[in-house]
Amino acid sequence: MNQQELQALRTLIAAHKRKDFLFGILGIFALMIGVLTFLSLFANMAIEGLGRIDADFLTSFPSRRAANAGILSAWVGSTLVMLVTAFAAVPIGVASGIYLEEYAPKNWMTDIIEINISNLAGVPSIIYGLLALGLFVYTFGLGQSILSAGLTLALLILPVVIVATREAIRSIPQIIREGAYACGATTWQVVRDHIVPYSSAGILTGIIIGMARAIGETAPIITIGALTFIAFLPPAPFAGDPPAGMFDWLFAPFTVMPIQMFNWTSRPEAAFATNAAAAGFILVLMTLAMNGLAIWLRYRLRKNINW
Amino acid sequence: MxxxxxxxxxxxxxxxxxxxxxxxxxxxxxxxxxxxxxxxxxxxxxxxxxxxxxxxxxxxxxxxxxVPLSDFLFDRQWTPLFDDAHYGIMVLLSGTITSSVVALLVAIPLGTIIAIYLSEFAPFVVREVAKPFLELLGGVPTIIYGYFALVFLTPLLQKIYPDLPGFNLLSAGIVMGIMIIPYVASLSEDAMKAVPMALREGSYAMGATRLQTSLRVVMPAATSGIASAYILGISRAVGETMILAVAAGMQPNLTFNPTEPGATITSYIVQVALGDLPHGSIGYQTIFAAGLTLMLMTLAFNLLGYYMRKKFREAY
The missing domain is CATH 1.20.5 (Single alpha-helices involved in coiled-coils or other helix-helix interfaces)
Structure with missing residues (x-):
């Protein structure tokens, strides 16, 4: 190989290495766009809204005057709706996951359920709002209530909970089941004493991620026609005269954090934009805390489990 | 005994x-x-x-x-709540398509680059930090993104294009794209990670660089996974609601120009739900017709994704 060819080869290699290096920089740059957007979003809300957040903001009802307005009815509403969502989505989601992993026979019915769940995960959230409007609000007559909203969000996060449950269960080695069955355990005993305890951290992660998604969902709740101006609290849960009065809160009108924020965002006055930023900041903090908790749990889990 | x-x-x-x-x-x-x-x-x-x-x-x-189906599909106006009612879904579709195209122009290149970078280039520490971060980015409520598009990105873009109206599909679309990046990136990355190491080793042994290996060996091998990541991105964009309701204005506008305001199928549903339409009126039923159109679109994308996964599946 003469000197010239060698030189050409070296140039070629150098050019390719340079491209490699440039792509590395491009990759970091692309990641940075995501990071910077996130930081500027967070900083923007903090700068605009942090000054507005005080005890009064948390304990006041919405008002026509921006300076007096607060998010009391919004965060109480969000909490109550989340309560209903958790009560509906957790048992149904976990049971579905367990059924599909531990009980389901291999037949067309199981195939339908599985395909259906992956399809539901891709259905836009506003479609769930239309379902709830037609079914819960008008057909079942539940009205524009906390119950309707909670059930809607429960259906929305059901695929998340089911998929997380299934993944957690699938990571349990087969020998655990075989050992239990060899001792004469029934399927239910295996599930209750082994499958659920060992997968509980993974399931919990899925539930938290689902709830974090539900708390920020706006579109389906607007679609069922939740009011945006609520200057009263729903009755306290389980406080009324039993048995009927205890569930009054389920049928109360309500507003939630994202709707309150949307309401303030859509007003032209600057003072309301500040309120929107403040409410948004609290909302972001809540979802970040929940997602962060889930990520941390998963990290712990990955580190600690040795079968 | x-x-x-x-x-x-x-x-x-x-x-x-x-x-x-x-x-x-x-x-x-x-x-x-x-x-x-x-x-x-x-x-x-x-x-x-x-x-x-x-x-x-x-x-x-x-x-x-x-309303006859031909009016619904071919009328060029969408004014269901006016006296002179027109029901041309095309008007809303144009908003949906325009904003989704903008979003995908942002999300697909950036998401793919991030996926390749994280899967093939990034050191372990970067990946361990970046993946949870992307997940957090995907967990931010969309109403927050909408607010961000309206009060941060639109004024920023107005410095470049002074004629840009306060509500526009462009800034909503860009922010929507950023929202979709985590979905595209993490699913594509999973698909690339699943490509067996032996293929990469073979490529490296032939003297290929990382970039050549990523683009010519790993990506073709992961096509089915990457395609379904893109399709998930598309159906997210088509179904996204709050960003558009907040930042794109809600006026029906038959346009494919992203610098104009416009309504999408989803933001129209929100607009109607915010008002006080009596149950059973024709205005009330339009949101279900619009919803059905949306559902059919996402169903079509889901089926396409299913087909792509089957067609391009590489088994090792």
Missing amino acids: SSIPLTADNLDSMSSPSDRLKVDHFRHLKERVIESIMFLAAFVSVVTTLGIVYILVSESTVFFRQ
């Missing part, structure tokens, strides 16, 4: 070694009941789908009895 008198009463128990091994019919019954309950829980998702289809189709049928 022999002290037990042999009578007709306890002959039965004598013949079996232990009571505990007796067949317990109740035990089986309990198992059956529990299994049925579990099955019912799993069946809730099927009922949900049936419910969605039933509600959308039944309300839309009432709608299409009053």
Whole structure:
């Protein structure tokens, strides 16, 4: 190989290495766009809204005057709706996951359920709002209530909970089941004493991620026609005269954090934009805390489990 | 044991070694009941789908009895709440398509680059930090992104294009794209990570660089996964609601120009829901017809994704 060819080869290699290096920089740059957007979003809300957040903001009802307005009815509403969502989505989601992993026979019915769940995960959230409007609000007559909203969000996060449950269960080695069955355990005993305890951290992660998604969902709740101006609290849960009065809160009108924020965002006055930023900041903090908790749990889990 | 008198009463128990091994019919019954309950829980998702289809189709049928399908598809105006009512879904579709195209122009290149970088280039530490971060980015409520597009990005873009109106599809689309990046990136990355190491090693052994290996070996091998990541991105963009409702204005506008305001199928539904339309009126039914259109679009993308996964699946 003469000197010239060698030189050409070296140039070629150098050019390719340079491209490699440039792509590395491009990759970091692309990641940075995501990071910077996130930081500027967070900083923007903090700068605009942090000054507005005080005890009064948390304990006041919405008002026509921006300076007096607060998010009391919004965060109480969000909490109550989340309560209903958790009560509906957790048992149904976990049971579905367990059924599909531990009980389901291999037949067309199981195939339908599985395909259906992956399809539901891709259905836009506003479609769930239309379902709830037609079914819960008008057909079942539940009205524009906390119950309707909670059930809607429960259906929305059901695929998340089911998929997380299934993944957690699938990571349990087969020998655990075989050992239990060899001792004469029934399927239910295996599930209750082994499958659920060992997968509980993974399931919990899925539930938290689902709830974090539900708390920020706006579109389906607007679609069922939740009011945006609520200057009263729903009755306290389980406080009324039993048995009927205890569930009054389920049928109360309500507003939630994202709707309150949307309401303030859509007003032209600057003072309301500040309120929107403040409410948004609290909302972001809540979802970040929940997602962060889930990520941390998963990290712990990955580190600690040795079968 | 022999002290037990042999009578007709306890002959039965004598013949079996232990009571505990007796067949317990109740035990089986309990198992059956529990299994049925579990099955019912799993069946809730099927009922949900049936419910969605039933509600959308039944309300839309009432709608299409009053508005011919040809008007719905070909009319160039969307004014369902005016006296001179027109129901041209094309107007809303144009907003949906324009904003989705902008979003995908942002999300697909950036998401793919991030996926390649994280899967093939990034050091371990960067990946361990970046993946949870992307997940956090994907967990931010969309109303927050909408607010961000309206009060941060639009004024920023107005410095470059002074003519840009306060509500526009462009800034909503860009922010929507950033929102979709985590979905595209993490699914594509998973697909690339699943490509066996031996393929990369073969490529490196031939003297290929990382970039050549990523683009010519790993990406083709991961096509089915990457394609379904893109399709998920598309259906997210088409179904996204709040960013558009906040930042794109909600006025129906037959345009493919992203610098104009516009309504999408989703933001129209929000707009109607915010108002006070009586149950059963034609205006009320339009949102179900619009919802059915949206549902059919996402269903088509889902089927396409399913087909792509099958067609390009590489088994190792």
